[in-house]
Amino acid sequence: MSDNKTAKAEVEDLRQISTIWLVPVIAVVIGIWMLVQYVSSKGPIVTLQLNTAEGIEVGKTEIKSLNVKVGVITDVKLSDDYTYIIAKAQMNKDAERMLKEDTRFWVVKPRIGKEGISGLDTLLSGSYIELQPGVNKGKQLKFTVLETPPVGPADAKGLRLVLTHDEAGKLGVGDPVLYEGFTVGRVETVSFDTKTKKANYQLFIFQPYDSLIRSRTRFWLSSGIDLKMTAEGLNLTIGSIESLITGGVSFRVPEGSEEGKLITEQMSLFKLYDNLKSVRERVFNEYLEFVMMFDESVRGLNAGAPVEYRGIRIGTVKKVPLHLATRKKGFSNKQIPVLVRIELGRVNEHVSYETTQELKTSLVREFNLGLRATLKTGSFLTGALFIDTEVYPEEKMPEIVKYEEYDLFPTRAGGFAEIQKQVSSLLIKFNDLPVEETLTSLTQSLNASQKSLFAAEKVANQLNKLLAQKETQAIPGEIRQSLQQIQSTLNGFGPDAVPYRNLEEALLRFEQVMTELQPVLRQLNEKPNSLIFSSEKAKDPIPAGGRQ
Template sequence: MSDGKFEKADVQSIKQISSIWLVPLIAVGIGIWMLVQFATSKGPEVTLYLNTAEGLEVGKTEVKALNVRVGVISDVRLNDDYSAIIATAQIDKDAARMLREDTLFWVVKPRIGKEGVSGLETLLSGAYVQLQPGVAKEEKYEFDVLEVPPVAPPDAKGLRLVLYHKEAGKLGVGDPVLYEGFTVGRVEKVTFDPEAKKANYQLFIFEPYDSLIRKKTRFWLTSGVDLKMSAEGFSMQIGSIESLITGGVSFRVPRGNEPGELITKDFSRFRLYNNLKQVRERFFDEYLEYVMLFDESVRGLNPGAPVEYRGIRIGTVRKVPLELPSDRDGFSNRQIPVLVRIELGRIYGEVEEEALPRLKESLEKEFRLGLRASLKTGSLLTGALLVDTEVYPEEPMPELRQYRKYDIFPTKAGGFAQIQKQLTAILTKIEKLPVEDTISSLNKSLNASQRSLLAAERTANELTKILAQRETRALPGDIRQTLQQIQDTLKGFSPDAEPYRNLEQALGRFEQVMLELQPVLRQLNEKPNSLIFTGEKPKDPIPVKGAQ
């Protein structure tokens, strides 16, 4: 501008980005990378159905497998009808392979029950969901959470069986399965079939005890203490300590029976019996039914009482009495019908149904030979009766007939009834004795004897006087000796003589006995069994209010 001219500047626009913008760009890149990593590493979501949400917290309650964290509870909500809890668990990607059709879930928390104490470690750490991996091929993402831990994992070695019973509540999950008192398995599941109206109890028998399960194996309920009082006496059986507390189920092949083939198929079905006695009875399904007609009292004879032959059980009493007196008969029929079963398996072993007619003919032949049934006392402690059979060759040939639709088994009065019958006959004869006439005749005989003795005494006195006279002394010695002997003989019948006193005492005692016997005879006439049973005990005195 020194020469007075202005120079024109050359202006150019320059575009430039600040390096500060690299920071957010890098942050966005890292976020995108983390999002991709999260999306690719995220595992599947699992839906769990529970009865209660006790112990579950969103974001805190972990899902564990073999004590390793494999997921977390991400959501807990009620279902649409508020009947259950739906929990969502986020499972790690590495644990996704564990989710199979047979995978099991349950909540681990402190438990105190008949199966023991468990989950104590969660008192401080809190409850968690336990995952038991499955081995099935099909995948699954919805599960029902078990209320109690499973007895055995799906891949455990052993045998699963199903027992059925008409009543529920006989067994609980975790109850022991016993063989000769040793625990060889557990009850795994309890369900009820509404169509069949039967309860199903699933058992798991651990290996190698599954080899004990045979076709003829029978299962029955085991209680801690089995107390029984029957015609067979008093018996008590005590199981293991665990069965004493919780109960359980026992099994074995009944003794004396073929075990059959080995059971290897899972979920084979067996019947569950109430007790071992019922198991034994079921092996005698082939039987012949008879009616026994008894004249004596059947008090103490109960259904289930044994029918024995010389101490060996051959049958069972089924119904006492078979039926009550009808309006037509009333109580005029003195015989009481009792239905019994002659269980042929107890006599001949295994019996086929086709052999029943032949065995029935054989039994009727025994009737003709004198086979009879009678009542006997089975237990003096309980007063229970049993039916005893014996052969009495002297018995007359019976008439084989029927009572209603059943054949009649011939009977004979039992031992007690026979004694009572004999006592009644004896007392009847005693009652017919002319006791009053006998006592009157004895009194007359005693009076006559007394008069005779007085006459003899007078004669002896006269003889004494005669012998004392002078003329008698002049008689020959033989005559005097004869008179002296007569005098001595007559003195033996005087009131002071020993024979007279003995005879008088004997007649007096006999008269006293006959007088005392009269009330006894009256008592026996009114109550013939009073010789065996004492009279009724006097009633306790009842205090009354005294006079004012």
């Protein structure tokens, strides 16, 4: 029967995809998208060179710019020669535009230095690397991490200069750059050039102070305290508080010099001088060299000591001594040569000369008039000497005017040497005195005086014995009695005494007689012969016939 036939199922393949497969597909798509996002968000890998890996940890040490994370350290290893550390850092995509040739990196960590205390926030969070974006167009992926933070940003407005000096260690990074005691810049980097064998100090002068830099500007080391004891005395100079602690460098155009053109070129080279005195010495580069021959000791006279005329500086001592002794006489020569420079610039501050030859002609004329150099003590505290010049009209022009290839500047003894001569002369005169004869005569006089004293002592003793006798002691009473008798006698001649009145009457009578004798005396004065001849004149005879 058809009903009893077995039913058979038909199997067919389904063409429809199951929706369960959407889950892994979506997961793969999300993974690919995340991978693309990760790759697209990653920036370049940079290589950093460090002196030490102190505070650097792989995967933890971040790279920041203005406290925003822009990268992270991914690998740290030693260099092939084990002299430095090579670190790899994965930078963010946005940090790619910061990586220029002048981009700078440095480690931020707690520091105590010249600039003060910094990086205290890293005590808890750990050290990180700070990135300072560059401004140049060229890109770079390999950098050297700075040991200290830079002074200013790469795009800071100002002027960068390079100072050269023969010695390293004169300045440190961060030291102030001073103008008249005011900080106008900082020392950025310090390096040493093995080719030129000179130290290079890079400065950054902030704007607008960069307008102070001229072609004739000079830079010199400015220590906090500058104490000098020279022939000019004790000189103490104190800088700013910051330079007092850290030192620094100062600059300006020397007095009396033209400023020159404005410097605008970056990384211009300048020479670094040891002090302001060295700067001033360079101004006086026109000079005449003379040799001065001194008979006395030159102890205390050093190179750099001033040569003055009545307190006005006209030159500088160059070398003391020029030679230990002359080649011909050796140590038997008592004169010591000293090389000096008479500087045209110093002389022209008071008297104007066009050239050094004109100055030389004038000095030769002054030599004939008695211009001489002498050693004098500049400071009794240090014993430093200096050379003073003065005109001595009594001095004669020396016969020798050359010492080897140098012209001679005439000298004369001065200071202690002159005093020594006077003392020696006094001692010679003292030795010439007849001291022995004088002492012999003095001894005889003393002996005679001693005998006289002995005789006087003997007389005094005899007088004491005489005064001790009773007869001598009775003498004052008798003298007193005699004086009373004399007084009584004198009282008898007083105004009330009879002899005194008789004498007075006699004198009155004598005065009366003299009054009466006055006519007679007058006549005798007029006619001495009146006592012999009559004083009446005879009348003239009258003739008889003449009568009427």
